[in-house]
Amino acid sequence: MGVRQPPDPSTAADPAAFVAHLAELRAWAGNPSLRTLRILGGTTVANNGDTVDALPVSTISYVLRGARLPQLPRRSFVDAYVAACFRAADRDPGDAVARWLDAWRALRGSGARPASTLPRDIGDFTGRxxxxxxxxxxxxxxxxxxxxxxxxxxxxxxxxxxxxxxxxxxxxxxxxxxxxxxxxxxxxxxxxxxxxxxxxxxxxxxxxxxxxxxxxxxxxxxxxxxxxxxxxxxxxxxxxxxxxxxxxxxxxxxxxxxxxxxxxxxxxxxxLDAFTPDQAARLLREIAGDERLDAEPEALGELLDRLGGLPLAVRLAGAKLQHRPHWTVPALLGQLARLDGLNDGHRSVPAAFDLSYRQLPASTRLVFRLLSLHPGELGLPAAAALTGTCPDETWEELETLTDAHMIEQPAPGRYAMHDLLADYAAERRDREEDPDVRAAAVDGLLAWYLHAAHDSARVLGLALPPAPAGAPPAERHVPGDREAVLAWFETERANLIAAVGLAAREGRRETAWRLAASLAPFFQVCGCKIDWVGCVETALPGTRESGDEYGEAWLLDSLGTALRGLGRVREAVTARSRALEIRARIGAVAELPHNRATTDST
CATH class of the missing domain: 3.40.50.300 (P-loop containing nucleotide triphosphate hydrolases)
Known part of the structure; x- marks a missing residue:
């Protein structure tokens, strides 16, 4: 043997010295071939149950030439390799394997651990x-x-x-x-x-x-x-x-x-959901500091609303304030009027959304774009009416969007979109959607809400305009008893009110007034007089622009009743009188307005 005593592993000061000692150990053992060491190393059982070599030839070569440095070889390698070298030298390893492993542990514990590829942690972690x-x-x-x-x-x-x-x-x-x-x-x-x-x-x-x-x-x-x-x-x-x-x-x-x-x-x-307003404010303060944010509390509230609690958006906005000490919060809000304002040249909210959007099937992308037409949380029937597909197909598309976290499901059968994603979907829709497809989606959605509201309001037994013209939606809403329709109205109230606004903005004037009139019985029964007035005032200008005096009279009648309930008697009398004048002129005086019992006292 060229070396009388095996090398002492405890003298290795670092991983490179330890690997050099492993090579010396092979020389001390008479330089057995790598294949011999593989055989002497025996076998081990892998986690999948297969029997494998404990010392593959390629692994021995890889370790001994220092390819793993500055990392130490694995414990299992050291164990098998030392034992194999002693067997090659025809020597009993005794406690040699234990001494080599002690030296390995000492180096590992002194900091010679495998290099970590873990990204750095951040100091302003919050909200999770x-x-x-x-x-x-x-x-x-x-x-x-x-x-x-x-x-x-x-x-x-x-x-x-x-x-x-x-x-x-x-x-x-x-x-x-x-x-x-x-x-x-x-x-x-x-x-x-x-x-x-x-x-x-x-x-x-x-x-x-x-x-x-x-x-x-x-x-x-x-x-x-x-x-x-x-x-x-x-x-x-x-x-x-x-x-x-x-x-x-x-x-x-x-x-x-x-x-x-x-x-x-x-x-x-x-x-993970978006941050709550408090969590978003805490992160924003961590990044931008308190002074400017405290100086403009109203603008801060608007900024938090705009960011929607999305941590990436909060970080980008906070960084803009941090690196632009002369900017005010209102100035930042001006920069964020468009979604593409949320970027720093490296990170971007629209770019992040793009990646998720592009991986959706084409049919799902269409549904995503069309959902931006809806004013808020919606149910499956309304979504089917919006997209022009049957409920089963619509459900599959909505579930795909939910699994991709492009929409949320706040309750079974109810779907909603984060505000920033809604803005993104709307921008995509405006760039990509055929105007005819967009118009059909709006018409389908409004027709569903109008027929559902009218059919449900009939259960309350109060006067309504005649049923909407045209064929009802293929998947028509089936109202239940009085308790059921009132529960349905409470669930859909925000959507129904928003649908009146959508109809008015999109120029569907007749739909707007008929929907507002169909909601009046619900408003009266539930006491929602402010919403009642708001809906009528949203739809009323359209009747005048189109010269629809019949619709104008219905809405003025309804407005008079709502104003009376709010104690605004003078305005109620004016509206009611104007409604009677129109009815007399067009020969519709005999038609009972909804709510006659209360309007007669006006």
């Missing part, structure tokens, strides 16, 4: 304390299985920020921490395949794998041995993700995606 606690609690309690948390949410809602904060908090309990971006929603890169992602994750653990099966087996072996924590960011779907999940007790994964990963079984799923 509850979700952070859920992640850490779930992964701390995973026990004998690898824990997985999937964080989903719309673009810009702060998924990666939360995942990285959680990983930094959990890192001390893990032997290895890794980060990989799958580019599931990237502007300039296609999504990574599982093989590409695993090759990246394994680049410090031996030569590149030759195929996906080898990559998955090695990844699971590596992660199980090191109790690995991995952050898998920007995932497109469950198929892209599944091969990347770590294996073994104590391992953990935090996954982010813009889509709900419904195929990921056994995971803790956390869907």
């Amino acid at each position: 304390e509850e979700q952070l606690a859920r992640i850490t609690r779930h992964l701390d309690d995973s026990g004998r299985v690898a824990g997985v948390v999937a964080v989903s949410g719309m673009a810009g809602v702060g998924k990666t920020t939360l995942a990285v904060r959680a990983a930094h908090r959990l890192a001390p309990g893990h032997g290895d921490v890794r980060f990989v971006d799958l580019h599931g929603h990237s502007t300039d890169r296609r999504p990574r395949t599982p093989f590409e992602a695993l090759t990246s994750l394994l680049k410090t653990d031996g030569p590149p794998p030759s195929d996906l099966d080898e990559a998955v087996a090695r990844w699971r072996t590596v992660t199980a041995a090191a109790k690995t924590l991995v952050v898998i960011d920007n995932c497109l779907d469950s198929a892209q993700l599944e091969p990347l999940l770590p294996s073994g007790p104590g391992c953990a994964a935090v996954v982010t995606s813009r889509t709900r990963l419904t195929g990921l079984d056994g995971a803790c799923h956390i869907a």
